[in-house]
Amino acid sequence: MAQREIADFNGIVMLRKDYRERDMLVKILTDHFGKKMFFIRRARKRGFSLAAAILPFTHGTYIGNIRADGLSFINTAKNYRQWQSISQDITLNAYATYILNLIDVAFPDGQVIAEWYQRALFALNAIDEGFDPQIITNIIEIQLLQPFGVAPRLESCVVCQRTDLPFDYSQRYGGLLCKQHWQLDPYRFHASARAIYLMRLFSVINLQQINSISVKATTKQELRRMLDRIYQDDVGLSLKSKHFLDQMDQWDQVMKPRFDKHSEKP
Ligand SMILES: [Zn+2]
Structure with a gap:
């Protein structure tokens, strides 16, 4: 029965x-x-x-x-x-689709994942209510790394466990390196202190308790670049829904200079 x-x-x-x-x-x-x-x-x-x-x-x-x-x-x-805004806005739609797609591939059907039901609910609520969809997506991406088997160590330096020096992220070491150990990995991310701080924050943040997070455009680009590298190299994932998001991003870049004469060159 x-x-x-x-x-x-x-x-x-x-x-x-x-x-x-x-x-x-x-x-x-x-x-x-x-x-x-x-x-x-x-x-x-x-x-x-x-x-x-x-x-x-x-x-x-x-x-x-x-x-x-x-x-x-x-x-x-x-x-x-x-979710009205998500269903009517092509950009929000693309982010929500990608989030659900990631959760779909991270777990086999039928595995009880009550916690991920909650996180998906809070994430889509937040996006629908107007929170920055990239930030919400980054939080989900970082928190999904554990189920994807990457589990980056973000508490302290992987080598010496220090927490009082500036950090950078190393794919080779699968986590943070303190400044004293940066020379161990020339391919470390060379990320800003702010991007590393947000990466650590996002790994432990409760989506239900988010009030507001404002992130500079350059830091958002850094987070996007870091997570793309981790997802490509360490998770080994290439999703259509992600390619679509990347394409939308490129259209934005193409459209911007026409309307903003003062935009900076990269
Ligand atoms: Zn260290």
Whole structure:
């Protein structure tokens, strides 16, 4: 009997795929059952009763038939809500898609990850409410490094455990080096003190308790560059949703000089 159970759970719609002629497969990040793929019969028929509950970027409470293996089913849903800003703004949409995509690849379906359900919820809430989407994304990226098996050591110098000298990040050492040990790795990031401080802060920050973080454009670029290197070299990840974000960034760069005569040359 443990094969299936009727349960109610909270969930976030992660992705949708058309299936057969009228049906749909919807992956939901749930609070109690991890990520689950649901078979939604007749989801693509006009007037389908659960249509609004399975829209992209929707979260709510669902009641359904959860199966340990194979596809699960949804019977009904309540208190569901679509994140409005995210669903209407192409940039916010791209960040939210990337965050859900990262969580999707970091864990196998069915593994209970209640904590990551919460983090995804807080992250998307924050983005929807107008927090800087890059910063929220950086926090998720740094906190996902542990499940991805990279687990950078950010508490103290990897070599001597000192905490009172300036730090830099070393991929070779998988963590921070204090100034005395910088010469051990010529390929260290040569990051600013501010970027290193934020990297350390983001690794421990609780997304629910964020009030405001303002970060200079140059520091944001540094954080982006650092995390891209770690994700490319140490995690070994190349996601379409990330390439799309990078492309949007490039369009921004192309558009900017036309409108801002005083923009600095890189
Ligand atoms: Zn040291």
